[in-house]
Amino acid sequence: MASNGTNASSRRAELLAIAAELFAARGFRATTVRDIADAAGILSGSLYHHFDSKESMVDEILSTFQAGLFEEYDAVLTSADDARNKLERLVRISFDAIHRNRPAVAIFQNDAAVLAEDDRFDYLRTNNERFRTMWMGVIDEGIRTGALRDDLDPVLTYRFIRDTVWVAVAWYRPGGQFSAAEVADQYLAILLEGLGPR
């Protein structure tokens, strides 16, 4: 057996990054272990020296990413900021996550729903609920304290923000025309003030 949970050789990390790029570009199911091996310059069987299965690769990619994200979210939610500032910080953290973990975010967006049907990926459902609770807490607080308008449905507002932010992974490219911070600025401007003239 190759992967023991604490193993983290540089080659292993390299292979995982290659797999993540391919999963993100073509989808988990459509990416074969031979695709990954080809991109890495080895034979498909050699991947199994580093990983138990193709599933364990995507598992590690997604769970590592989510653990990091929740750590950052937690830091915001336990802070003394008001709802408006928390919301802004959550949005900025999210765009930064897209910048730093683009493949992982893309895989989550495209394949998580199907993967979550498997018991192995139970944590995807759990984390989804936790994620939702975090955002809804800030939104509800914002409405209660008057930081956000109170004539909209909170659930639809949550979905609007969530989708708007994370779907940007479909076109955002590090080193592209706009930095993650610039995108976050403009998106927050539209989100909070709207597109109409002031």
Next chain:
Amino acid sequence: MASNGTNASSRRAELLAIAAELFAARGFRATTVRDIADAAGILSGSLYHHFDSKESMVDEILSTFQAGLFEEYDAVLTSADDARNKLERLVRISFDAIHRNRPAVAIFQNDAAVLAEDDRFDYLRTNNERFRTMWMGVIDEGIRTGALRDDLDPVLTYRFIRDTVWVAVAWYRPGGQFSAAEVADQYLAILLEGLGPR
């Protein structure tokens, strides 16, 4: 040969609808012809009496949907409305399209990028450019005429609107808590006036 381009038996349409639901739920690549046949209560080989290939199924689903959508968009753009009204109508048409063609929209969102690499799906790239031109025309006109604020990047604004609207297919369900019109109302409210208190 089975499909002659004008063939449109009810059984054929039925099979196409079944395929569309499966493609939307699991992805084009991950859906097998046996999955489709099982769902239809026939054997996989029998599908080839109605369709040339699995690809021709998704081709017909996507091209039919896009043709209908462009027809509706055209009606708006050639009208005498001002930019603000055109924008509202485009958004409402789009949500209605999600309502009426949910599987097709989902397939487009999830699989179009990969399919477009194939020459057969050249029209996906062409239509994408046409789509972009249509929306950008309205956005630019809105900024020029003062209907939209002028301190934002038009390209990012376009992406914001586009993504915000179409990604709703991931969670919208006909007959669910909110109708397509209700979602459109709330999304337009956020889009145009923002989440902040007035």
Next chain:
DNA sequence: GCACCAACCAAACAGTTGCTTGGTAGAGTA
């Protein structure tokens, strides 16, 4: 010189994939 080890190769496996072929049941028609 020897043992050890991570990384990889070469070859194969059983199952799945999209698709083809030749045939058949049943309804409509003349």
Next chain:
DNA sequence: TACTCTACCAAGCAACTGTTTGGTTGGTGC
């Protein structure tokens, strides 16, 4: 009765899938 057509079955094909197995390579420590 004979013909035609739509819709389907039954069986199989070659290619591809994730994974396993036993063996090889080149480097490191002693």
